[in-house]
Amino acid sequence: MTDPRLSVIEERLKGIDEIIAIASGKGGVGKSLVASVLALTLARDGNEVGLLDLDFTGPSTHIILGVKGIQPTEDRGVLPPVVHGLKYMSITYYSGENPVPLRGVDTSNALIELLSVTRWGALDFLVLDMPPGIGDATLDLLRLVRRIRFVVVTTPSQLAFETVRKLIALLEELKVPVVGIVENMKTDSSDSIQRRALEIGTRFLGEIPYDPEVESAIGDVGKLMGTRFTKAVEQIRNEMHL
Amino acid sequence: MHEWALAEAVIASVSDIVEREGFEEVEEVRIKVGELQQVEHDILKFALSQLRPARLEGTEFTIEVARAELRCRVCGNEWQFRKEDLDEHAAEAVHFVPEIIHAYVRCPRCGSPDFEVSKGRGLWIESIRGVRRGP
Numbered sequence: 004m005t006d007p008r009l010s011v012i013e014e015r016l017k018g019i020d021e022i023i024a025i026a027s028g029k030g031g032v033g034k035s036l037v038a039s040v041l042a043l044t045l046a047r048d049g050n051e052v053g054l055l056d057l058d059f060t061g062p063s064t065h066i067i068l069g070v071k072g073i074q075p076t077e078d079r080g081v082l083p084p085v086v087h088g089l090k091y092m093s094i095t096y097y098s099g100e101n102p103v104p105l106r107g108v109d110t111s112n113a114l115i116e117l118l119s120v121t122r123w124g125a126l127d128f129l130v131l132d133m134p135p136g137i138g139d140a141t142l143d144l145l146r147l148v149r150r151i152r153f154v155v156v157t158t159p160s161q162l163a164f165e166t167v168r169k170l171i172a173l174l175e176e177l178k179v180p181v182v183g184i185v186e187n188m189k190t191d192s193s194d195s196i197q198r199r200a201l202e203i204g205t206r207f208l209g210e211i212p213y214d215p216e217v218e219s220a221i222g223d224v225g226k227l228m229g230t231r232f233t234k235a236v237e238q239i240r241n242e243m244h245l
Numbered sequence: 246m247h248e249w250a251l252a253e254a255v256i257a258s259v260s261d262i263v264e265r266e267g268f269e270e271v272e273e274v275r276i277k278v279g280e281l282q283q284v285e286h287d288i289l290k291f292a293l294s295q296l297r298p299a300r301l302e303g304t305e306f307t308i309e310v311a312r313a314e315l316r317c318r319v320c321g322n323e324w325q326f327r328k329e330d331l332d333e334h335a336a337e338a339v340h341f342v343p344e345i346i347h348a349y350v351r352c353p354r355c356g357s358p359d360f361e362v363s364k365g366r367g368l369w370i371e372s373i374r375g376v377r378r379g380p
Binding site: 007008009010014078080081094096097098102104105106108109110112113117122 | 247249250251253254255257258259260261292334338341342343344345347348349358359361366367368369370
């Protein structure tokens with residue numbers, strides 16, 4: 004007895020040059036916004052970009068992008084719809100507005116299913132919006148997809164940083180490349196996160212100031228692209244040489 | 246998963262096994278399909294016949310259905326999945342990602358969404374019959 008889906012995942016991802024996971028040790032730090040805006044700016048500048056929302060129990064990129072009433076096309080698998088220039092895939096195409104209460108084994112199966120069914124084609128970048136923490140989805144992804152680079156998001160809070168530190172320790176133990184740390188929701192000029200990043204030997208990619216305009220730009224991509232948040236993400240992108 | 250994607254996965258997987266186990270000839274591949282995935286057998290068979298490489302040209306693909314059974318983790322109730330219990334959108338969604346059943350189905354006894362698919366999820370290769378290469 005063998006699971007045939009695992010044999011096809013590499014094949015599905017082989018046309019993708021670079022896979023970047025936006026992750027954090029805890030929720031609520033702005034991973035989905037960073038992932039969405041990073042993907043949007045990469046696409047705006049002429050790259051072929053995919054965005055995959057892997058936060059199955061708390062998906063939110065569809066709200067950020069204002070996605071409604073569209074479905075993937077079937078063609079020997081599933082072709083992700085193009086949304087604001089991105090090939091965009093989310094479990095919400097299937098779950099609609101309903102909550103999706105999944106245990107670990109179900110999360111694993113749903114992840115394997117989506118990876119093995121989605122035909123991305125040729126992409127310069129696939130951006131993954133990760134679920135928080137180091138649970139099943141993160142472990143499965145590390146098991147199934149070999150070449151991922153991680154960008155880790157924290158807030159200025161030492162509580163967030165502590166979970167991020169553990170995530171980075173795990174990734175380094177597993178020899179998964181960590182591009183660096185992004186400090187989101189910055190409200191003062193403290194350099195404590197930057198110093199702590201240095202202490203653990205991880206690159207500090209930059210900070211994103213707390214931007215009260217972002218909330219009203221959610222669902223309105225045109226407006227979102229004009230925010231200070233987006234400018235800060237672009238600087239971080241430069242720092243990452245993307 | 247869509248039938249063509251499924252067929253592609255089966256062919257890739259069988260090819261791996263054939264290579265690894267040193268099969269010279271593959272007579273039969275038995276595939277089990279969980280009822281939850283609602284796979285169209287004719288489409289799957291057609292896709293397999295189109296996608297198979299030369300070394301599987303003479304192979305017969307047998308498809309069997311495994312009934313889907315659900316078990317509630319809260320009250321212990323066990324029941325059988327029936328496609329008719331889902332509307333068209335939900336049935337389609339479960340076809341692509343079976344775990345989405347947790348967004349649409351509740352335990353008929355206690356109403357909980359915390360149930361497991363104890364049997365009949367997904368698709369797997371049950372057995373491969375053929376002739377191994379000599380030493």
